[in-house]
Amino acid sequence: MTLWARVTHxxxxxxxxxxxxxxRLHAGNMLANPRPTGESIPLSAAKLLTxxxxxxxxxxxxxxxxxxxxxxxxxxxxxLYFLKAGNSFLAGGETIRAPQSYAxxxxxxxxxxxxxxKRCSAVxxxxxxxxxxxxxxxxxxxxxxxxxxxxGFAQWTRAKSFDTFGVFGPVIATGVDPAKLVVKTILNAxxxxxxxxxxxxxxxxxxxxxxxxxxTLEAGDVIACGTSTGVGxxxxxxxxxxxxxxxxxxxxxxx
Numbered sequence: 242m243t244l245w246a247r248v249t250h251x252x253x254x255x256x257x258x259x260x261x262x263x264x265r266l267h268a269g270n271m272l273a274n275p276r277p278t279g280e281s282i283p284l285s286a287a288k289l290l291t292x293x294x295x296x297x298x299x300x301x302x303x304x305x306x307x308x309x310x311x312x313x314x315x316x317x318x319x320x321l322y323f324l325k326a327g328n329s330f331l332a333g334g335e336t337i338r339a340p341q342s343y344a345x346x347x348x349x350x351x352x353x354x355x356x357x358x359k360r361c362s363a364v365x366x367x368x369x370x371x372x373x374x375x376x377x378x379x380x381x382x383x384x385x386x387x388x389x390x391x392x393g394f395a396q397w398t399r400a401k402s403f404d405t406f407g408v409f410g411p412v413i414a415t416g417v418d419p420a421k422l423v424v425k426t427i428l429n430a431x432x433x434x435x436x437x438x439x440x441x442x443x444x445x446x447x448x449x450x451x452x453x454x455x456x457t458l459e460a461g462d463v464i465a466c467g468t469s470t471g472v473g474x475x476x477x478x479x480x481x482x483x484x485x486x487x488x489x490x491x492x493x494x495x496x
Contacts, residue, residue, distance in 0.1 A: 242487065244412040245271055245375065248287035259284065259412055271413075272358045272374050272460045291332045292377060292413045293356060293461035298325040299452055300352075300381055300401065304442050304467030311470050320443050320451050323397040325381070325465075329407030337382055337495045339477065340403045345386035347475055347495070350468040351426035351434045351483040354379040355445050356413050357464070362457040366450040372458070373449060375415035376422075378483040378491035379465045382406035385474070409463060414488040419445050426471065427482040434471035441466060 244259040256275070257266040264282050267275040272293070302321040303309050309316055331337065339347050358374030387400040401407075419438050426434035443451065448464055458464075475481055475495040482492040 242414055242416045244414055246412045247290045247292050250282050250287040289332050289334055289411045291330050292410050295462045296459045298407055298463045300325055300465035301467030305440050305469040307440055308469045325407040326402035328404055329402045331405045331408045333411035333491045337405045337493050343384050348383050348385045348472050349426055349475055349481050350381040350472050351424050352379040352381050352468050353424055353438055353466045354409050355464040357458045357460055357462040359460050361453050364450055364453045366447055369446040369449040375413040376488050377409050377413050378485050378489050380408035380483050381465050408493055410491055412489045417487050422485050425484040429479055433473055436469035
């Protein structure tokens with residue numbers, strides 16, 4: 242397993258592999274044959290960025306059996322998804338902010354994220370694994386009361402694309418088996434979600450294949466695999482962490 246991070250340090254953007262409290266710097270393209278430079282910096286001296294700059298985040302709905310059963314929904318025959326806008330992307334350690342135009346509940350949704358490693362379109366499921374660079378943590382923050390506010394149109398994109406609502410990082414883990422991972426959400430030191438990725442309906446390689454039939458996935462794009470049971474609201478002043486052992490811990494404050 243290797244952990245990759247992107248940071249700013251002394252006024253320049255750089256990336257590399259995380260080894261303890263140190264970032265081993267690399268040159269070139271993180272997603273395509275990065276080269277170690279031999280340099281390293283302490284992580285404490287760097288500012289974490291989102292690990293990639295996606296052209297889009299594709300986010301799944303109803304993609305875990307436990308949640309579908311709880312909601313009494315049918316198991317979907319194909320992936321159900323929406324897009325989160327680029328303005329929403331936020332790095333670990335940054336502050337999630339409630340929009341001034343909305344006074345309702347804002348909820349956390351802890352999720353596993355797939356990071357696309359190379360451009361792919363209409364890729365077969367058997368080849369889709371080669372398009373996955375690695376995995377990251379996601380908090381799919383949602384202004385939940387907006388989704389069903391208008392009975393004529395479900396507003397998924399609006400509810401989930403406010404500035405700071407697309408939180409992901411802080412690292413990308415490569416060489417991990419997603420089926421063995423467990424996603425946890427910790428709100429103010431209390432565990433609120435804990436679910437196995439093995440309960441997923443559309444597994445990562447199948448998701449990449451099916452979504453790529455609809456739209457080209459670019460290197461650095463992120464697919465949020467959806468959440469399971471345990472979603473809840475955050476109050477201003479809360480601290481929320483999405484923890485996936487073997488991948489990382491994404492921690493942010495909500496104001």
